[in-house]
Amino acid sequence: MAVLTAFRESTLWRRRRTRRWIVQSWFGFGVALVLLYVASRATRLQLGLDFMGDRAGFAIGHQWLTDYTGSESRFNAYAVGVFNTVRLVLAGLALATLLGIVAGVARLSKNWLVSRLATAYVEIFRNTPLLIQIIFWYTAVLLQLPNLERGVEVLDVVFLSNRALAVPWAYPEGAFVAWLGALVIAAAASWLAHRWRVATEERTGRPANPNTTALAVFLGIAVVGFVAAGTPLRPELPERGVAGAGIQTISGGMQVTPEFSALLLALVIYTGAFIAEIVRGSIQALPRGQTEAAMAVGLGGYERMTLVILPQALRIMIPPLTNQYLNLTKNSSLAVAIAYPDLVFVGRTIQNNAGYAVPVFLAIMATYLVMSFLISAIMNWLNRRVPLGGR
Amino acid sequence: MVTRVVVQRSPALRARRWARSNLFSNAWNALLTLVTLALIGFVAFVLVRFIFIEADWSVVRENRRLIFLGRFPQEHEARIWPPIWLFALLAGGSMGLWGRVNARGAAAIVVSVVLVFALLAHGANGARLGVAVVLAGGAYLLAERGLRGEAAQVRARRAAIAGWALLLPFAVVVLVAFGGAQTSRLGGFLLNILLATVAIEAALPLGVLLALGRASSLPVVRVVTTAYIETVRGAPLIAWLFVAWFVLPDVLPPVFNLDRIDLVLRAMVMLSLFTGAYIAEIVRGGLQSVAPGQVEAAKAVGLGGFDITARIVVPQALRAVIPALVSQLISLWKDTTLVSILGLTDGLGGSEAAVSQREFFGRQREVLLFAAGVFWVVAYAMSRLSLRLERSLGVGER
CATH class of the missing domain: 1.10.3720.10 (MetI-like)
Structure with a gap:
């Protein structure tokens, strides 16, 4: 005890810096001990990432644009x-x-x-x-929609059923990438046009319609580029079909799962x-x-x-x-x-x-x-x- | 001084003027009013038709035990009443001590009591619910009318605060200890309540310590606490609950059977650790709001570092963030439903189990609406309480 009291009264302990380092070392030591303990227990658990390269073996429910069958990693x-x-x-x-x-x-x-x-x-x-809301929308609303045969149809292009919401969509083809480049140019040009019209507005004090001009420039270049690239989008309507055993299906367009x-x-x-x-x-x-x-x-x-x-x-x-x-x-x-x-x-x-x-x-x-x-x-x-x- | 001339108009004229200025001030406004009316009418029609005509509420009535208590053992059911009675006593007393109940509040209370009776008062439960109502009413009247003098008021308030602090330990002891139910059998809304209260009470001290650590001038402490807070907040709760499910037992030390704790306790541990990180961020804001002069004044009167933190800084920081803490409690209350994904029979899990029985197939709307309603009532009541606290604490008015 006497040693402790002497230490507490010594200049070493009284110096703030020393005290800070002692406290921090003990704290760091404690945290390190806990982490080491967890790590030592974790050796019983499997580590490593090799298993991620193996074949998955389970299919992922069909979603728009992806169809994962499980044969890949x-x-x-x-x-x-x-x-x-x-x-x-x-x-x-x-x-x-x-x-x-x-x-x-x-x-x-x-x-x-x-x-x-x-x-x-x-x-x-x-x-x-939120969880109740999700389950409510899913089981009490969307899954209660009529099935595909009796589903809601709007103008023969939008189908709503408990299987999917299917709407028309356009898929890229041909020179789509070139058209994307044209879009970038269009965006840059419309930004410049916007700046120019704003500057005119400030100089003359009269409205010079910067937003309308920018929009017109963008749409103009985009449309011209679209035609020039040979209309690189293919519109696709959802269509009904019948699979084997008379089961109704729907294909094409964009399909959104419930x-x-x-x-x-x-x-x-x-x-x-x-x-x-x-x-x-x-x-x-x-x-x-x-x-x-x-x-x-x-x-x-x-x-x-x-x-x-x-x-x-x-x-x-x-x-x-x-x-x-x-x-x-x-x-x-x-x-x-x-x-x-x-x-x-x-x-x-x-x-x-x-x-x-x-x-x-x-x-x-x-x-x-x-x-x-x-x-x-x-x-x-x-x-x-x-x-x-x-x- | 502006003198206002009050002209008495007939109610009909007043209503017309009100409607003109609030609903039909111009053409756009009138259109908006009509569209909104149509929307409200449609939603009200669908809801009323569902609630009073289409719905078959027997699924809720027949499964009330499952929804409120989950798989809580029947022979221990009597154990849930003492905590409820203590809660009723404290709630009534606190309302008498602190609050004023206006007409709307009183109406809401009467309606909820009637609903609770209609749903749960069968057999002996009717008498037990009656005891709770009598206790709450008696405590309210006693607190409101029976206390003479300032000293008695102060003593009663201290007793009430102590009572609230003891409610959770009391409930846990009564439910689980002395040969009571196994924790793994806790379920229903009872489980949601226990999860939320256990987690908030465990997370509060943890959060304060983490916040102090993050505000500390010691770099090692700061880095470690910041890493903890940011990692926990970075991933969704459900991922952490999966960790609690699959990993936690493997890293806990094998003393006191900690490595074999059941899923309910694992969920409690993880919810506490999770909420602690969020509370730390709230408290950090509170710490920053404490004026530097407070610390300087405390130093000037000769307080040491620990006393300054524990007696000057933390109390003021906590007082400033009480509304934010209540919001955290509300979100925790809603988040307790996530344990149903782990397969626990909480209020939501019990509701889903109810519709998985064949005779109640396809009655999801009824049970989910009912469960949502129960969660909503509690969350909404807490948010009202928080508004009131905010006003009475005068936060942000200094």
């Missing part, structure tokens, strides 16, 4: 899973943002009925578990409710003078919103919006509940067949980390680009 199966997650997330992000902005603006509408409806939407869907539709619906409606709250909060955070000034210069309701309020609210909106985007990305993993073959579902199937729980879960986590990082990076870039306005 597990790596390819996983890649299909990642592709399925990415397309679900991208569609979800776009639609949820749209719905969220509409609902958020509607909540602030002067029309009592509209604002009440938007409030009800937000409060109902935000406070209900699993995908259910997930997309649920993710969009759920996340849209959260985004609506963010939009509302950001608009309310703007000084009232902005609205009043916009009214004073004679802008109408729509222009007031799109030209004055939303661009400024955007700056406040982006950080919490990023959070919701990340949530949507992670929530897409609830696909396992209804067997949509996303990356978690495929990963689980691989783990079920081959074991190797630790490498599979590490791969899943690494994939989500990469996706989260990409979304954060893009949103941070956007955040820096949007000017801080209003104050």
